[in-house]
Amino acid sequence: MLDFSQTDSSELTARQRRHNQTRREILDAAWRLAEQTGIAGLSLREVAREVGMQAPSLYTYFDSKDALFDAMFAEGYRQLGEAVAEWTAQVGDLEPADALGTVIGLWIQFCQQSIARYQIMFTRAIPGWQPSEEAYAVSATEYQRMAAELEALGVSGPEDLDLYTAVASGLAAQQIANDPTGDRWVRLAPTAARMLLDDIARRRR
Amino acid sequence: MLDFSQTDSSELTARQRRHNQTRREILDAAWRLAEQTGIAGLSLREVAREVGMQAPSLYTYFDSKDALFDAMFAEGYRQLGEAVAEWTAQVGDLEPADALGTVIGLWIQFCQQSIARYQIMFTRAIPGWQPSEEAYAVSATEYQRMAAELEALGVSGPEDLDLYTAVASGLAAQQIANDPTGDRWVRLAPTAARMLLDDIARRRR
DNA sequence: GTCTATAGAATGATAGAC
DNA sequence: GTCTATCATTCTATAGAC
Numbered sequence: 001m002l003d004f005s006q007t008d009s010s011e012l013t014a015r016q017r018r019h020n021q022t023r024r025e026i027l028d029a030a031w032r033l034a035e036q037t038g039i040a041g042l043s044l045r046e047v048a049r050e051v052g053m054q055a056p057s058l059y060t061y062f063d064s065k066d067a068l069f070d071a072m073f074a075e076g077y078r079q080l081g082e083a084v085a086e087w088t089a090q091v092g093d094l095e096p097a098d099a100l101g102t103v104i105g106l107w108i109q110f111c112q113q114s115i116a117r118y119q120i121m122f123t124r125a126i127p128g129w130q131p132s133e134e135a136y137a138v139s140a141t142e143y144q145r146m147a148a149e150l151e152a153l154g155v156s157g158p159e160d161l162d163l164y165t166a167v168a169s170g171l172a173a174q175q176i177a178n179d180p181t182g183d184r185w186v187r188l189a190p191t192a193a194r195m196l197l198d199d200i201a202r203r204r205r
Numbered sequence: 206m207l208d209f210s211q212t213d214s215s216e217l218t219a220r221q222r223r224h225n226q227t228r229r230e231i232l233d234a235a236w237r238l239a240e241q242t243g244i245a246g247l248s249l250r251e252v253a254r255e256v257g258m259q260a261p262s263l264y265t266y267f268d269s270k271d272a273l274f275d276a277m278f279a280e281g282y283r284q285l286g287e288a289v290a291e292w293t294a295q296v297g298d299l300e301p302a303d304a305l306g307t308v309i310g311l312w313i314q315f316c317q318q319s320i321a322r323y324q325i326m327f328t329r330a331i332p333g334w335q336p337s338e339e340a341y342a343v344s345a346t347e348y349q350r351m352a353a354e355l356e357a358l359g360v361s362g363p364e365d366l367d368l369y370t371a372v373a374s375g376l377a378a379q380q381i382a383n384d385p386t387g388d389r390w391v392r393l394a395p396t397a398a399r400m401l402l403d404d405i406a407r408r409r410r
Numbered sequence: 411g412t413c414t415a416t417a418g419a420a421t422g423a424t425a426g427a428c
Numbered sequence: 429g430t431c432t433a434t435c436a437t438t439c440t441a442t443a444g445a446c
Contacts, residue, residue, distance in 0.1 A: 041332035057412050127246035170375020195404035262430050
């Protein structure tokens, strides 16, 4: 005997899976295009064309352009969270300075990897847009996770953290603005880490 | 007896002066509006309205919207040049670390003073726009001047300079993004200066 | 869920009268 | 030099047929 609730629920799930898959394709297309035009140049028509749809069909998957930006913003921070987890696992048995240097280098490369992602996460590149509360909550969560990992690497307390974020984000910004495909500032990561840790030690004294 | 060439030339000059004055008013209006909407949100119609003109009249003073951006970009760098000259005169008799700390603090405040100026000078906030060769040349000149002044403050050589620009621009970026009207990162300027100079000393050894 | 058609509102820029 | 009128384009978003 058929279990209709089961069948119904699995049919719903299949439909939802298809829905989510299309959403995924739209997001991928949006990232691809934003990489070329800059995040502020993203156009829904072009996103639709990239996935082989007409523009109004996108509204089945995202309520508005702002909602698409929200999804991209949150996704960026989730990817950052995953990356941070990988990095900290990876540097577990290094000396503190080497560990922090590696993390800073990987951080710069994370920013460099997708300039559109960098723009939506860390700059105010989109006129009139800011993340919704929900999207902002994701960023706050991931930021706190990163802060906890940094604490383990010797960057502790709000002042240390503010100086660290300034240095790390500054290296990334210079890298992207002046040498987007190179490593001119990535190479400075070990020096920057050493500099930060020495300064923290000095201030502890 | 009238000197017509003189008269002609002074009439021309008067007309040009008036032209330049209107240009000045347009630029001021553009800065004012860009401060509110972000540099990427600037609209020629609104600029015209702000100066009491119709939009097409702007084309007597600027060939295109991009030309207006060029003028703003170059003006930003000229202002930076002037500011740097003031700062270095101002810190002439301080200890090296205090001098550099003061300069970094003033630099952050320069960025904070006009976010529109910060955006057009240091970020790629305008989709599809980049400075013309002429405008870029202005920025290169002023940048080299700043580099020369920094050398006098103990930041010498390309590696020092890259690290300095990363730290200084990072502090400014964090200040603008997270505390645009406050001084949370400005307060870190002395620490950052001391940190940079200590690290430079360490690397010299 | 996808489409066509279109609303409705901006935009930068040009033509040509005055 | 300034204006009105307008071109030509682009955009997000909605209505409604299928």
